[in-house]
Amino acid sequence: MNKFMQIAKECAQKGAHCGEGGPFGAVIVDKKGNIITKGNNMVLANNDPTAHAEVMVIRESCKKLGTYDLSNYILYTSCEPCPMCLSAIIWANIKEVYYACTREDAGKIGFRDDIIYEYLEGKNKDLIKLQQIDREECIHAFKEYKENNRIIY
């Protein structure tokens, strides 16, 4: 078994045993194999629905390294990232991810990963009411941003 995945699994089990959140763990390492951060799902402990293991280690690694760009780092996670985590991984510029269990495995123990994936593929459209209003009034903020050549992360 991959040694970093072993650590991710141990984090998953530790977090679940302590009641901190679901059984999900993750590790971020550099290309030399040094561990930057390890962590687990903290949704229940932190009352934070965004505190999935991958988001926790991304936030913590960025804090440690003083950057929002993790393009030189590798992520190991005990379960296939949900769409929130996968998008967070892309926003963080991580290019290499290893995962163990699947979204279907997560679905079987009661988590909604597969439902959210299906929603993003165009199914289950009644899951949430999402309505556009006031575009003309808000687009000005975007034009202003572009004109000022602000940093794009």
Place this chain on the structure above:
Amino acid sequence: MNKFMQIAKECAQKGAHCGEGGPFGAVIVDKKGNIITKGNNMVLANNDPTAHAEVMVIRESCKKLGTYDLSNYILYTSCEPCPMCLSAIIWANIKEVYYACTREDAGKIGFRDDIIYEYLEGKNKDLIKLQQIDREECIHAFKEYKENNRIIY
């Protein structure tokens, strides 16, 4: 213009002017129209690639209310939520969302919202290397979780 969207827009502009992050703002209100939290993109200020406006107000509202369940609240955001934020909204059980600018508008000023949406629809598959390993070694943590009837959030 909707009064909550007006506030989301002002947050977007304030955050961009201060260099805290992209021009995105969001507000969470209860069904009586009381504002719980307002906020803006803080990616640059916090060195946190997950600190989008919607994630910021979800985290902050959960903290204020002492829950990870926002099913009785409504979210207003100055731009269509990216897949990370949309998934965070679903994980938080928010059922009603109003947005102003679109993913294409965000794309035009340099943000990757539309690229991530396309990735999740099955395109741009070379955006990231995502590989499965060690499922058999990790699935045990899931079985253990289910057997113990842990809380599903």
